[in-house]
Amino acid sequence: MTMRIHNTLSGKKETLQTLEPGHVKLYVCGITSYDYCHIGHARSALAFDMIVNYLKYRGYKVTYVRNFTDIDDKIIARAAEQQTSAEELAARFIREFYVDMDKLGINRPDIEPKATEHISEMIALIEELISKGKAYPSGNDVYYIVDSFPDYGKLSKRNVEDMQAGARISINEQKRNPLDFVLWKGSKPGEPTWESPWGPGRPGWHIECSAMSRKYLGETFDIHGGGQDLIFPHHENEIAQSEGVHGKAFANLWIHHGFVTIRDEKMSKSLGNFLTIRDILTHYHPEVLRFFIFSTHYRNPLDFSESAMQDATAGLERLYECVAAVDRLDPQKSDANSASIFTDNDRQLLESMESRFQQAMDNDFNTAQAQGIFFDTVKTINRICRALPAVPSASDVEFLKKCANNLRKLADIMGILREDAESFLAAGKNKMISEGGLDVNAIEALIAERNQCRSAKNWARSDEIRDLLLAQNIELKDGPNGTTWSVKGN
RNA sequence: GGCGGCGUAGCCAAGAGGUCAAGGCAGCGGUCUGCAAAACCGUUAUUCAUCGGUUCGACUCCGAUCGCCGCCUCCA
Known part of the structure; x- marks a missing residue:
């Protein structure tokens, strides 16, 4: 029996074949750390946690790399808003990320590289791209020449002509071609800056994954993963960069998971339907969230709702x-x-x-x-x-x-x-008790009274007590070893 | 507009060219119980958006139509 995994690149399920027998090298795109993580990030982390666990259960050795993007436009903008440095902000939300991940019981990847700690690797890669005629400096920036990579679009199944026709891409005078994307950005005053052959600046987004995956997993590795929204442009650009330099396959298998939606719409801040992991965990046990997330195949959209979470609670x-x-x-x-x-x-x-x-x-x-x-x-x-x-x-x-x-x-x-x-069941009950503001002593006194009535076969009063408690969502269970009670969900 | 995906019972959700279309929640009937609850047993889609085609045979493959979602700008 072999494992079959859907590969975004081929659009089909393929038998897992590793470069080294019994060893899976996996790279997953992690978060950009500028805010608290939402349920979508939880799904991503949980999906790959499950995948890694299963691969190990099946006897594979797994080298799991997941990066942190700790320098980028959003981080700089948010840091400015909060009157702090990009470095401090990114570090803070990485700490918060770990708080959430630990609560969810997610194992740490083997390697968690940060972009800012791999600037020299990125500069080296960009220099290789320039020397191969795949990139050009322009102004203070460096751009990738999309036309130099004939396979561009093979992951996202789109072609360059269509994209140019669709042209929703903003005009940038530094670019020779609107589809060219930035590898290195000259920095503006006050922004975080690193020295480079093209002057002070910072890396573009996509280059970090090409540079860091090469460093830790090699020029070709087994599986690359992330959310479906990363297929284009992020992963497409990674392929262009890495294969452009190495002239061989980048990742053999691409795994992309679906989104978490709310009322069937993708979560986003602009729609105001944004739920953080810690919001959820104040209401639900982490395993309930896990059970919910794994109740649907990882590639399908998953609609979050209270009732779905209650189903998950009941199932668990x-x-x-x-x-x-x-x-x-x-x-x-x-x-x-x-x-x-x-x-x-x-x-x-x-x-x-x-x-x-x-x-x-x-x-x-x-x-x-x-x-x-x-x-x-x-x-x-x-x-x-x-x-x-x-x-x-x-x-x-x-x-x-x-x-x-x-x-x-x-x-x-x-x-x-x-x-x-x-303990799990008791914890659930205690949570319901405290959330419902229930008085355990009063409940148990009523149950004691009812049991006296029951011994005396006073069914009228014992049923009355049961209904009284039921009105407070308390359900009684008369068993051979006495009466137990539980709190009903709403 | 281009590309990708989805449409299975009241709800959620698997499956897959061929005897019976998993499972969960909810519902109904029963066992148990003083009555209940829980648990258990049985039951709930002759049908898989619609219309065509391929096939001995399709829900599963192909085409068209309708509807929904996503990507095409940052995004898990």
């Missing part, structure tokens, strides 16, 4: 409830001699979980299908647990625990079911 709780029920089984209270209650079908279904999971994930990281497999598993486990006698067979208990652990192991690839099940 269902998984945790199942795991918690298995955790509660006590091997000490099982019987080594009693017969198993599993049918062959049950056993077969549970034993095939991992291979079905792999089949889903091997098919372009189909996390949505993988989640479906988790639910199938949960359904079977729940059915068995329900049918278990008071003193179950020791081998059944052992098998159920093995299945639950296996479920945890696979769920961990998408970063869910990482917490102790009882």
Whole structure:
């Protein structure tokens, strides 16, 4: 069985083939650090976190590079607004980025290069481009000659003639051709500046990724990733730069994930539908966000809404409830001699979980299908647990625990079911209690009263109490070991 | 205008040229329960935007139409 991954370059799913056997070299475009990260950034980081986890699970060694763009127009503009330096602003939002990433439980990439720490590598690359006749200095800037690269447009599937006809590109007198893009920008007074053969200035955006990927992964590497909005012009320009210099393939496989939308529109500040990661995490557990994000294939748009998040909460709780029920089984209270209650079908279904999971994930990281497999598993486990006698067979208990652990192991690839099940469920309940301003003592006093009524078969009063609590979104569950309660979502 | 993508049940969302179109949420019937809740069992698309074509056979391939979204300027 091999892994198939959709390649933006070919527009098709392709079998993963690495340059070095068993080693994936991955470069992902990270953030421009000038503001807090939004859910779209979370999706990007989570998607590649999942991809890296899965590649490792499949036995690959992964070298994962993700850059920080810490010098650019937006950073300079924002720093000026806030009366601080570009350097300070960029460093601050990189720290804030890590706060969010850590909360989401995202593993750090192996290498996280910053643009400002690779100026000399970029200058070297630009000099190579000039010497090969692929770039020219003009004024204080240096531009890439798009016409010098015949494959320009191969990633975004557009051709140079169409783009020139479409000409929404602003006229820049420094450029020979409107499509030429900047490699090096002469700096204006007061802007951050580095010395270069073309005078003081700073790098253009695209050159950093060409320079840093070359340094850390080589001239050709396996996978390059990012959001769909980076396909053009960013990744197209990276290809032009790198292949223009090296004369060979840049990245073999391109992975682009879809956007997070709100009411079916792309999030953007101008539309005012911009939600930061920390906004979301004040309302939802990080694993709920992960579960939500992986409920749709990574290339499809994902529409954020309260109700979608509540569905995700319910789904994740269902998984945790199942795991918690298995955790509660006590091997000490099982019987080594009693017969198993599993049918062959049950056993077969549970034993095939991992291979079905792999089949889903091997098919372009189909996390949505993988989640479906988790639910199938949960359904079977729940059915068995329900049918278990008071003193179950020791081998059944052992098998159920093995299945639950296996479920945890696979769920961990998408970063869910990482917490102790009882604690997760209790935390959810406590959150609801505090958000609802509920008085636990009063609730439990009512439950005690109700249980007295129930013993006395005073059903009228006990139902009255239950309805009273239900009006506060509190649901009672009368079990063999007493009454438990939970808080309903709205 | 150019390019790319999407349109599957009330909602979300997989799938895929061929016996039954995953799964979740919601709904309905049942088991359990004093009644409930949870859990479980059963049930909910003869049909996959529309219209044509290819094929023994298409929801899956091709073409057209309609609708939605994205990129073409910074953007995850």
